Amino acid sequence: MPPLLQLNRIAKSFGPVKALRDVSFELRAGEIHALAGENGAGKSTTMKIVDGILQPDAGEIRVDGQRRRIRSPLEAQALGIGFVHQEIALCPDVSVAENIFMSATATQRGLMNFAALERKAKAVLAELCDVDPAATVGSLSISNQQLVEIAKALTLDARILILDEPTSALTETETEKLFRIVHRLRERGLGIIHISHRMAEIFEHCDRVTVFRDGEYVTCLDIPETTPQEVVNNMVGREISHLYPAKATQAPGKPLLEVEGVSCDVLSDVSLTLREGEILGLGGLIGAGRSELAKAICGLRRSSKTVRLMGEPVDIPDFSAALERGMVYVSEDRKGEGLFLDMPISQNVSSLRLSQVTKGGLVDRAAETAQAETLGRRLRLKAGKPEDPPSTLSGGNQQKVALARMLSVNPKVVFLDEPTRGVDVGAKSEIHAILRELCEQGVGVVVISSELPELIGLSDRIVVLHEGEITGELGPDEMTEEAIIHLASGLHIQGDAA
Amino acid sequence: MSETSLPGGMTETRAPGALRKLAGMREMGLLCIILALCVVMSFASPYFLTWSNFRTIFLSFSIEGIVVIGMTVLLIVGGLDLSVGSVVCLAMVVAGKLFLLGVDPWLASAAGVGAAAAVGAAMGLFVVRVGLSHFIASLAAMVIVRGLCLLITKGTPLSLFSLPPEFKFVGQGSLGGLPVVVLIFVVLAVVFDFLLRRSAKFRTIFYTGSNEKAAEYSGIRTKRVIFWVTVLCSTLTGLAGVIFMARFGSATPQFGVGMELNVIAAAVIGGASLKGGQGSIFGAVLGVALLSLVTSSLILLDVSVYMQDMIKGFILLAAVSFDHLMNKRGKRG
Structure with missing residues (x-):
């Protein structure tokens, strides 16, 4: 039996930037296949090609052994490809039922029968989650929105399901629930592509893992026969320690920035000290309040707080006040907020x-x-x-x-929110070197990153947030992905309560 | 213009780059079209290449051109003003009414401009504080202000023949052979073009229009910028209104109906983007000049009045489509 999906030597450029040089991939029916690689390795671009959003410059795609051109997401759907996007692609103001049957509705003639739509949606949702089909999607939690996306893919008779970092915004319990469903779908014979950064997840739930690096296929490994270390080494392609500039050699100096009691709608009583000559990492899941904390300190978000800069109490009601004091926030969203x-x-x-x-x-x-x-x-x-x-x-x-x-x-103090998101590997280490250089010149550097290796490689100290509160601080000897994830998922709080 | 650059930094190509940049500018394209049209028309009609014809064309767009200046600045910040036709009328009617009540014409005109500025301030507040779009706020203002004009005049035109000659001079007089209104317009256009290109204050208008969030994250008080630009546009519109009054010696409550479309079209033909962040006064002036030139050419060629609007519409469509396609090609390099 030919594999469900096969990509051979796919290449794709955006202007001068080669996003994919040479990418191959194979998916069998009835497997959960992890796709791993650093940010910018080409995972999302590859999947967009599979979904017909992008067209490859070279290479071939085979579905069930037959060569295909997938010119649009509609054609991908017809071939049984369902895509659950990282950024949820639903209409927030419309009901769950209408979202699930969006493409059917688009081709329907005459009037809508909402009652029938909701009945059908209920049937599909029954095996996934307990969501009211009449509710608007915007009122659901992120995890339920994701399940609605999965339901949507299932109604289209998807045989190939692409999950693009589905757990990045989910809590531990929600993640488990998602995987129970994914395992059930595998038993039905679906082929599932799971894009993830999280080694633990990959090794717990997946059958095989394919690794991309810098837009190229590196290897495909059977999970039972490999180790997380081997996968990470393949992702990075060299020893991790060489990727990042050397850490601070001197003990951190006197406090540069002291922030106390930052509170707003998503933060409760956060306090933070940044010392001279250190890079402070802010860890946590998406939605934990890291960006909000940086914005609140810089006056970009309304909050109550007391701030001391080099021992002097300062008032920062808005960003121009922060700028005057030499504090700068560099947004994670270059297109929307940065440039x-x-x-x-x-x-x-x-x-x-x-x-x-x-x-x-x-x-x-x-x-x-x-x-x-x-x-x-x-x-x-x-x-x-x-x-x-x-x-x-x-x-x-x-x-x-x-x-x-x-x-x-x-600047005296800089906050960098995801400073290397969407940045190619070469420029990335250059940016890291620049940050370290700044820090050595006495600038206080705070880095927010969702990429754990980066956070660990760059920071002298890491503070982890969970749901708007600081759950822990890690010194240079304590920084491991496990330790950060543990704090970021708020596990120790649940443990304390028990 | 090198595509691949040295890692040493940004490469510099001074003289040829500057020339090519000039040639690539939107304004140059428009200027060429205008010149071509002039050449064609000078053959087509013996009346075209006369001083009096050019004088008429300049006169016809100068006062409206003042409104175009304000509209262009507002478009650059990402706004839009549909109320300009009504606000022109309001300034006229308020000034005219006060004059008839015995107020000094200059003082009455100042009050007219003030009333226009107040409308701008009200729209600005609704945009900045309430969060309405410029489209909605100015649509409402357009209707309300028109109603106000009708109310003030009770629906009948105000006859202002008794305006003193030194006031009428503003609208009807000439200095050294050039109509005063043309001079006023040219001075305003030059000043605002310069300010937009060079002034640091006006630069914040581009920042805000290009990306409001990024401007806010650069420490720019974007709401203030948007508010004041809205007020500026209405103030210039009011100024145009009182100059119209001086020119025509009357104030009609129906004056300026539909003016907003002409004004927006001129600014957009001149390169202003409805998405904000782009535009220049020089371009907008050329835009308004082109539209007037086309109108007067069509009259000289004895083309049906009904055709004229259609042709203007097509010009707008062509100019904007051309720009859009060029932009698209530039981005997907």
């Missing part, structure tokens, strides 16, 4: 403190260009001209523009 994608690089760089390149109320464009060039050179920014917009750059170089913006104000 002016269609404006010149030079104008992006100058935007945090325009007064630096302003004379008599007018922008001195020569000074503005010179500033961008100086900082661009320092960060090894690969860009055409300072007048080009960041939209023409790769993710790594866009992030360098964001860093140039940050450096333009000579």
Whole structure:
């Protein structure tokens, strides 16, 4: 019997960036196949090609042994491919039933029969979860929204189910529930592709694992015959310790930033001290309140707090006050919050403190260009001209523009939210080196990262959050993925209560 | 313009780059179209290439051009103002009514502009505080203000022949052969074009329009920027209103109906984006000039009045489609 799905030597570029160089993959019926690789390894791009969202530049796709071109998600559906996206792709204002049968509705003629729709939805949902088909999707928890996505895929007679990091936003119990369902689907003969960073999950639930690195296929291993260490080594391709700059050699200095009692809608009474010459990592699951904490401290989010900067109490009601004190927040969302994608690089760089390149109320464009060039050179920014917009750059170089913006104000304390998300491996280690250099110059660096190896490799100390509270702090000797996950999932709190 | 650059940093290509940039600018394309149209028209009609024809064309768009300046700035910040037609009328009617009540015409005009600014402030507050879109806030203002104009005038035009000559001079006089309204417009256009290109304050308008969130995360008080630009647009619109009054010597409660479409079209043809972050006064001026040129050409060529609107619509469609396609191609390199 031919494999359910086969990818042979797929390549894909976005402009100058080669996202996939040479990717192959095979999925059998009745297996849970993990797809592992660092961020930017090409997992999501590959799956988007399978789902017809993207078209490959080269290579072939076979479904049931037959060569296919998948030109759209609709064609993917017809071939039995169901995709549960990392960012949930449902309509939040519409009912669960209508979401599940969205594509059927799109081709339906005449009037809608909502009662029948809800009945059918109830039948599909019965084996998955206890969700009211009439409820709007936006009112459901993230985990239930994911289950609705799975239900949607099942109604389309999916034989191939792609789960793109489905557990990244789930609690431990929700994760278990999800996998019980996934195992049941495997017994029905579905082939399931599970994209995940979490070794524990892969080794507990999957049958095989394929590893990608830098857009290339590395290996495919049978789970019973391999170890997490082997998988991680394949993902990284070298010893992890070489990837990251050396840690702080000196003991951390005096407190640079002391924050006490940060409270807002999603944070309760968080206190934090950042010392001179250290990189502080903030760990936790998505939704734990890491970004919110950084934003609250920088005045980008309303909160009650007391802040001391180098021993002096300071009042930070909004971000311009933070900027004046030399505190900068670099957003995780470059497109949405971080950059002016269609404006010149030079104008992006100058935007945090325009007064630096302003004379008599007018922008001195020569000074503005010179500033961008100086900082661009320092960060090894690969860009055409300072007048080009960041939209023409790769993710790594866009992030360098964001860093140039940050450096333009000579900051004292910087908060970097997912500083290497969507950044290729080369630029990533450059960014790490820059952060360490800053830290050695006496700048306080706080890094938020969902990528545990990065958090461990970069930080001198890690503080972990869970549901808006600090659940623990890890020194250099205590940093392990297990320890962070343990604190991030709030397990020790449940343990204490028992 | 090198595609692959040295790792040493950004490469510099000064002279040829600047020339090519100039050639690639939206304004240059428009200028070429306008010149081509002039050449064609000078052959098609003997009346075209006359001083009086050009004077008429300039006169026809100068006052509306002041509104286009305000609209362009507002479009750059990501806003939109559908109320300009009504606000022009309000400034006119308020100033006219006060004058008829015995107020000094200059003072009455200031009050008219003030009333227009107040409408802008109200819209700005609804946008910034309540969170309405500019579209909705200005749509409501358009209807309300028009109603107000009818109420003030009781629906009949105000005859203002008794306006003193020195006031009428603003709308009807000439200085050195150039109509005063054209001079006012040119001065305003030059000033605002310069400010938008160079002033640090005006730069925040581009930041806010390009990406409001990123602007906020750069320490820019975006709500303030949006509010003041909304007020600016209405104020310039009010100024246009009182100049119209000086020009026509009357204030009609139906004046300016449909003006918003012409004004937005001109700004958009000139390169302003409805998504914000893009646009220039120079481009918008060319846009408004092109539309007027087309209108007057069509009149000279004796084309049916009914065709004229259609042709203007097609020009808008062509200009914006062209821009959109160019942008798309530029991004997927």
